[in-house]
Amino acid sequence: MAVYYQLDFEKPVVELERSIQNAEDALRARLAATGAPAESANESEDPEIFRLLTQIDTLRSRHREQLESLYSTLRPWDTVRVARHPLRPQTRDYVNMIARDFTEVHGDRRFGDDPAIVAGFCRIGPVKCLLIGHQKGKETSEKIACHFGCAHPEGYRKALRAMKLAEKFGLPIVTLVDTPGAYPGLGAEQRGQAEAIAVNLLEMSRLQTQIVSIVIGEGGSGGALGIAVADRVAMLQNSWYSVISPEGCAAILWKEANEQTNNAAARALKLTSADNIDLGIIDAVIKEPVGGAHRDPRGTAESLQNWVVNEVHALKKIPLDQLLQQRYDRFRRMGAYTEQGNAAMA
């Protein structure tokens, strides 16, 4: 069993993972010493092998239980850290796992090609579609090129250009959201970061094709929303979606970002998938395998694919004019306010 990049709250689980590893090593050594083939361990009459097998079984079931209880009681701030786990699958991982015949398109035809936004045509299950997603990067060089998933205006403009092609070809659009936020920098401002996002919000609201979005990791503010104005929006269970990162919020409202204030801000921002369902901001939570998407990328990809296929299938049955009206209404009703003493909230 692999030992993962360690999140501090996973410590008890990681210790168990080490014990399992040790027991497995001991078993392997014992099998080698007795000259028995590994496949025959279960039939072995050696008492030590029997003891080790029982021990591994017990440890594994304890591990599973612990992982389950740990992940069912994550604090919001822990969820944010799971969402940022370096082994958590990213857009290109999903492309490799569920997007067949991926045909990538590059560039915004204005300035350049932003690697922080991936766009291409593909088949997800039986669904022929356009896939768009933020890419954070895995290796250091890719992370730097992608600005850790913080897209530039040319990224948002590339996304829109591809989406207009999808509209023309009558293809549904699937977007994967995974960004700490749009990039705050000189070039980004000079090239109209705000305008690029704003135009995407406006154009996506009237795009004449089905759109589904999934927050797969981080849903950081306008940079996330810039590709997430959709007919259906889901979040992977351990992702977050909010107007600002916990650190950004803590730095402003608590005057300092540290472990304690980040924790408080994460809680206050109501950024988990359960919170976002409760606020009416998303339509569905896609369950992750026990212990988070980083422990089972394939299982996660499968759940994601199932949701996409089902939703696109259902959306295709709705006439376009109705679909667009429903998309308008979906965002129109969002908000919480009172009016002449009457609470209004969707």
Add this chain to the structure above:
Amino acid sequence: MKASSSTNSPTASPAASKAPARTWNDVAPDKKKSVPEGLWLRCPGCAAMLYKENLAANLQVCPECQHHFRVGGTMRVNQIADTGTFQEMFADLESTDRLGFKDLKAYPDRVKAEQIKSGVADAIRAGQCFIKGRDAMLCVLDLDFMMGSMGSVVGETITRSIEHATKHDLPLIIVSGSGGARMQESGLSLMQMAKTSAALARFDDAGGLFVSVLTDPTTGGVTASFAMLGDIIIAEPNALIGFAGPRVIQQTIRQELPEGFQRSEFLKKAGFVDRVVPRGQLRNELARLIDYAGK
């Protein structure tokens, strides 16, 4: 202007000629505005001592150096609308604490304190008015209230205003001045960006004229939604306009920002602002644009 039946939202308040009843009766608004109290103040632009009455007569622009002081919502409305023509709408919307948000202060307490400080219910004024005799829908973000931040009330008011302008073929003027989306309403604030932009898409489809006026400062989620979606975008001189705040950018790139970065003139040069217009000429400019493009 008709007193009622002028809105298209079933729950919207009519553009009544009398001020709507406030639901926060315990609040006694004082008259504190963006320009500090006292008879004299020092201009941050040129350090001249300015007599406040003269400054007000000059639309809160320094006569010496043309520094544009920030102005609150009420003053801004009075500077733009023909005297006595502003029919306020949607003024009975108030934010609720749907998230139970508490930082160093609970959100409802913060709202109440801001209401007392500013004398307004939230960070926006909206209504139908005349601008040099032209009928228009006017929205003004109010920097005096939580830095003009956009929560549900601001988003809903902007959206209703856009829908009203769409239904009644009115030119739409939105004057922005805002720190961005309001953190205390988190995801709900974020969704106001999509909501207002979607309403503008329909207004655009209907052929409406939207003039976005950017004032110091306009940043964050407001810039990244309706404020940057104007058919024509006007900025007051030297206003800070951007997506990210200068401090965040500085922390990210770890170098000094160039002189004039994210200011109106910089944005005009970069191609994101049509015109930089001094406050004193704004009414003329708006009237002319309405004549060219409005219905």
